[in-house]
Amino acid sequence: MTLFRQIYALLFGLFILVIVSVGYVQFTETQKFLTKQMESDINNASHSLGLMLVPALEAGDMVQAETLVNVIFEGGFYQQVKLVWQVDGKEQIWTNPMHIQGVPKWFTELELFTPIRIESTVTSGWLQLATLEITAHPGFGYHEMWRIMSNVVILFGTLFLITIVCARFGLSFLLAPLHGLAEHSRNMAKQQFGPDLPLPKTRELQDVVQAFNNMSSKLGKVFVSLDTEVANLREKNLIDNVSGLPNRQYMMGRLDSWLAEPGSGAVLLVKFDWLETVHSKYGYQVRDQTIRILSEMLQKELDQISPSVVARIAAFEFAFLVTDVEHEQLSRYLQCLIRTVNQELSKAGCKPNQEFSIGIAERNGEMKTSDILAQADNAQQQATLENKAFVWLESDHKQRLNREQWRASLSEAIEGQKFRFRWQSVQLCGGNKVLHREVYCQLELEDEFIHAGQFMPYIELLSLGSLLDKCLIQSVYDIGLAEKHSEPLAINLTQQSIKDVDFHDWLQEFLAGCKHTKKLCFELPEAAVHSDLESCKRLCEVVRDNGAQIGIDHFGRQLGSMGYLQQLLPDYVKLDQAFSNRVVETDTRELCHALINVAKGLDIMVVATGIQYTEELAHFTKLNINSYQGFIQPPEDINV
Template identity: 30%
Template sequence: MTLYRQLFTWMLAIFFLLIIAVTGIELNTTRNFLLTQQTAEVNNTINSMGLALAPYLESDDKVATESVINALFDGGFYQEVRLRMLSDGSEIIRQYPVTVDGVPDWYIGLDLFPVITEERTFTSGWLQLAEVVVVSHPGFAYKEMWSATIQLGVWIGILFAIAMFIIGLQLSRSLRPLALITNRAKDIAQNKFGEPIPLPPTSELKTVVKAINQMSKQLEDYFEQQAKEADRLREHAYRDAVSGLGNRSFFVGQLKSWLAESAVGGLVMAKVDLITDTYQNQGFEKGDSLVSQFAKKLNTTITDADYTASRISKDEFVILAPNGTNEDMRMIGESLLAIVTDMQQDPMGISPPKVAIGLVVNGAGNRDASVLLAQADNALTQARNDPNHPISMLDQAANDSSMGRQQWKSLILDAIAHDWFVFKFQPASSSDKSVLHQEVFSAIERGDEYFGAAHFLGAVEQLELGESFDRYVVSHMIGKLIDDPKMGPIAINLTQSSVTDASFIRWLTSVMQKNRALAGRLFFEIPESVFVRYPDHVGLLTEQAHRFHFGFGVDNYGRNFQSLDYLNKFKPSYVKIDFAYTSNLDDEAQTHVLASICRTAHNLNITTIATRVETEAQLNKLSELFVNGFQGFIFEKKVEHHG
């Protein structure tokens, strides 16, 4: 029971007891008055009867005596009148059937008024003439008493209703600061920090509110400092200080992650001789300024959320483009060439571009990082053979990855229309092997042809088919959850184009509203880059997810070099750590960064999940670094659901 209800109940109970006591006293006073009135009326009636009968009793006129009795007692509240003549012993008896209208039998059964019996002897001088007995009936008293009870009951009800309203209103006003304190305490327990609570007028609560506000601010500052510390460690380990891009360690981690996942896409390597010349001829300050300028322009060329850029040496830059096609690679190469040409400040266009750009398009076959980097070096060497257009491409793609955009579009739309999609589920488990959720992986089966998600997801984003694809997957999975109550929880990856699409957000909101019963069994996984680049769009979606109690997670946690304080803003259910942080657990610097970014999430009660956990040694090491969820071979139980 809440404090409000407890106080409200006790105050009403006390008020009720007081008003019942006052009512009891008032009713008892009314009863005593009516009883006294009834007794006096009987006495007055007998006295009047004696005066009226005296002449007739002396003359022994029985007829006149009987007439007087009839006149006196007809219509009154009397049960019986008995008159005995002492001269001859004769009696005159009158009995009256008295009924009480409008008074319930149970009320009369309370026996509030006794029957009053009065006896009197009429005399003339010393001569006794007659004896009379009058038995009253309390009907009038009951009638008046019932009327008084009804009136008091109505007034008691009105007063009680008014008292309930006033007590409830006053208690609400008095306890409002306490309710704010309680809600803020709940928020603090969930690491949610808002505006300070206004100080209440009550001196006792004012002290408590000040303490709560101070504690909330200190905790918020602590988490912000912790997030900033994690950012500093991460930047020191993985970010190039001059360009703001990822460094060689970051690139190697991303390259390993990509090759382990799909290896479908491309790699752009650019050696910018303009930067080398600037360092040699104009000094480090000018050289660093040029690097920073080039990095900013480079970032503007990267529109895909999965693409990452790194600076791997003084004048070498790489762009990793998962799912990128030949056309995508050429567009990036031409953009880089245009950037360097523009920075050379050669209005006449006489000087050749001081850059060499090597492009490599990789198929699903090559998963060797050293081979891929060697191919990129070869492409750079070949690029220098054409000084005026120093771009060269090595295309190692084959089969499905060389399909054109329209072919991919046709395949994906046909797969949605004809249910060619199949789904696999990979569990994310805690260290004790209990399943947190199962992640949904999509693939296309068309006859004997099989296309994994890594082959077509890039085309989904590039062709802006994310909304149609995600609607299909979400609808399909909801149908499976409804059909199988024991299934779940499951996590569905959403594409960037869906999360940033207003119509998809409206559709998903209506789906969550209609399927509230699935709230604990369905999660949505959103890339970290969307939280960083499109906070307003993703905020609309996550707000509705919180509203209907659907969980959501962050994919590629830590990949982007923006502050991690977005976690406190959006409050995801879990984060899936980018593989770059878990690929080399023997590196002490990397484990420090991993522990720091995981601690940031852990302290906000957010589950941290590591992927591609293959051995018990990895599991034990990660468990020491604030990682509490794992995906990988040692947990995987392959279960296929065909659409």
């Protein structure tokens, strides 16, 4: 029971006790007063009637005596009058039945008033004429008692209603600081540290509120310190101090993560010999300033063509990772890169298309990080030897469809729900229990099922992400995966769906009519969170309000603040696969441990991904993760 209800019940009980006590006193005092009044009235009536009967009794006039008694009897509350003549013993009795108007019968049956009877002798001098006995009628007492108690009950009832209403509003006002503390405590439990609570006017509560504010501030600082620790570790281990770009270590991790998953794209290695010329002419300070300006321009211009990772991997060498792009878009990316470099060359007083070389290597089939880097390095060296701006080692695998053919084929496959599903379990540490199963899909194109790595670049390029996600979610529901299997199902959402308001509305309607929302998890890529946090917040509200779960994929991949975790509060996060390949390295392990501490400090489950061997799992277990996923438990076909 809440404190408000306890105090309210206490005041209610005390008020009832007071009312009952006052009512009892009022009742007993009224009863005594009415009894004395009836006794006084019957005494007066007996005395008056006795005096009036003397002449009639002396004359023996029975008719006059009866007339006098009738006058008295009919004018007052008397139940019985009895007159006995002394001369001949004749007895006359006048009676009035027990009937009281306006008083319930049950009330008169309570026997609140005992019969009051008085007997007197009518005399004339020393001569006794008759005996007179009068019995009071209790109707007067019951009538007055009922009237008075009814008024008292009405009065007390009105006061009671007024009191409980005033008490409710009064207690609500007085306990408002406690309600604020309770809400603040719930937010603190969710690691949401809002502004300080205002100090209440009640002196006793001021210290409590002040203590809560101090505690909230300190807990907020703890989370900020963890986030700062992650930022410092990233800046120390993953950021190049001169350019502000990611360094070689970060690029190697991104390449490992990219090549571990299905996908497409290319790696560009660029050597800027003209930076060495700037160094020899103007010194290292001008060189470093030129590198910073070049880095800013490259990020600004290239992001307009396609999202990519730009890293400085050596003194005069840069690496570019462009993922999920087709050949035409990659060509435009290369043109933009060359144009931006030539602009900076001109500013430095150098000739365009000279003193730099670019090597491009496209991803082709199953490749390792060393393979694609070796190809890109060979292409760059070839460009240097041949004095060319770039050499492009294109993939031997030719696209079988052009863009419009891809659009038609993908639209047909999605609308026809030509899906084939597989899933991979996410295992809880310390047992064989499954946290959830992540669902993968393949599309049937031209009587052949192709994996996501082949068609997802065109899904994003052709803006078919929302359509794919809708059909995928609907298909999972239609075939009854959530209904037939006990483990929750995790579905990855595309960035287009995350930003699409129409998709949010569709998902709200779908989840509202779904019977197994608690078995559904929706995963958002961390890149989408950093690019459009507000859309992610709206989508999380839709998912969470309907009982489903939210997860963050590729956690720790982006070089940004972890503050979004406080706003989204996902149920779990999945560490980027780059950590699993390099967790044995001290720097990577420290950064990974800091990321885990940030998430677990917010009561968010942490899933290690890309686990292939028990040795890798052992390293992550020491870092206190909750669960793991990878080819240690490979994907399986779904038996519908």
